Amino acid sequence: MLTTRRRVMISERLARDGQIVAKALADELGLSEDTIRRDLREMATEGLLKRVHGGALPLTPPLPDFAARQAIASGVKRMLGRRAAGLVQSGQTIFLDGGTTNAEIARALPRDLRATIVTHSPTIAAELEQHNAEVILIGGRLYKHSMVAVGAAAVAAIEQIRVDVFFLGVTAIHPAYGLSTGDYEEATIKRAIARQSAETYVLATAEKFGAASPHRIMSVNDLAALVVPADIENEVLSPCRDATTLFFA
Structure with missing residues (x-):
C-alpha cells in the first residue's frame, strides 16, 4: 500500500474512531507495526495528529485568544x-x-x-x-x-x-x-x-x-x-x- 493511501486511511480512521492503535491497524492492513509507527511519527511532525504511546490521537485546533x-x-x-x-x-x-x-x-x-x-x-x-x-x-x-x-x-x-x-x-x-x-x-x-x-x-x-x-x-x-x-x-x-x-x- 502506498504511503499516501496509508495516510488517508489513518486520517479517516482518526476522524471516525478518535484514535489509532498502531498494532491493531498494522494487523488489519497486513503491514508491519514499524511501518504504521513511522507514518504516525511523520504525520505528527507535520502537525496532522498527536503521537501517544501505542498509537495516535487527533489534535485540537488552536484556540482563539x-x-x-x-x-x-x-x-x-x-x-x-x-x-x-x-x-x-x-x-x-x-x-x-x-x-x-x-x-x-x-x-x-x-x-x-x-x-x-x-x-x-x-x-x-x-x-x-x-x-x-x-x-x-x-x-x-x-x-x-x-x-x-x-x-x-x-x-x-x-x-x-x-x-x-x-x-x-x-x-x-x-x-x-x-x-x-x-x-x-x-x-x-x-x-x-x-x-x-x-x-x-x-x-x-x-x-x-x-x-x-x-x-x-x-x-x-x-x-x-x-x-x-x-x-x-x-x-x-x-x-x-x-x-x-x-x-x-
Whole structure:
C-alpha cells in the first residue's frame, strides 16, 4: 500500500474512531507495526495528529485568544455555569480554574453565598467583587492566553490549600488520552490543583470531546463528574459514560 493511501486511511480512521492503535491497524492492513509507527511519527511532525504511546490521537485546533473565546457559545456556557453553581454548597472551599466557561460559574453563584472561592485567574476574581464569599487569589506569572497565574510560586501556594471542589477547565476530552490542554505550565498547575481537591468537575461543550491537546492533565476516570449541555448527542458522550458521572444543563 502506498504511503499516501496509508495516510488517508489513518486520517479517516482518526476522524471516525478518535484514535489509532498502531498494532491493531498494522494487523488489519497486513503491514508491519514499524511501518504504521513511522507514518504516525511523520504525520505528527507535520502537525496532522498527536503521537501517544501505542498509537495516535487527533489534535485540537488552536484556540482563539481569551477575548475572542468569550463570545463563543456564550449561551451554552451560561447554562453550564448555572448548573455548576448549583452544585456549590454553603461553607465549602471552591477552586475556580480560569476560562470563559468557569467565569459563568462565578456569575451564577448567589451573591449571599457563604463560601471561600480560590482562583489563580484575576478575571475570575473580578467577577466575584460583589459577592459575600471570601476570595483568595493565587499569584504567579500571568499566562495571558488563559488569564491565569502559572509557575513555581503559584504551585507553592496551591500546595498549601485543600479544597472541596475544583472546577477544572480543559481544551479537550478523550476517553483514552484523558483531559488535556494546550500549555505545559498550565497543565502542571491544573494537576497541582486537582491533587489538593476532594472532587474535580469539568464543564464541557460538545466540540471538546474526542480530541486531544498536547499536554495531558488527568484521566476522565479521576473526575467526580462532567457537566454537559442537555442536548449533546449521545454518540459524543458514550465513550465517557462508564468513566464518570454526567450532569446535564
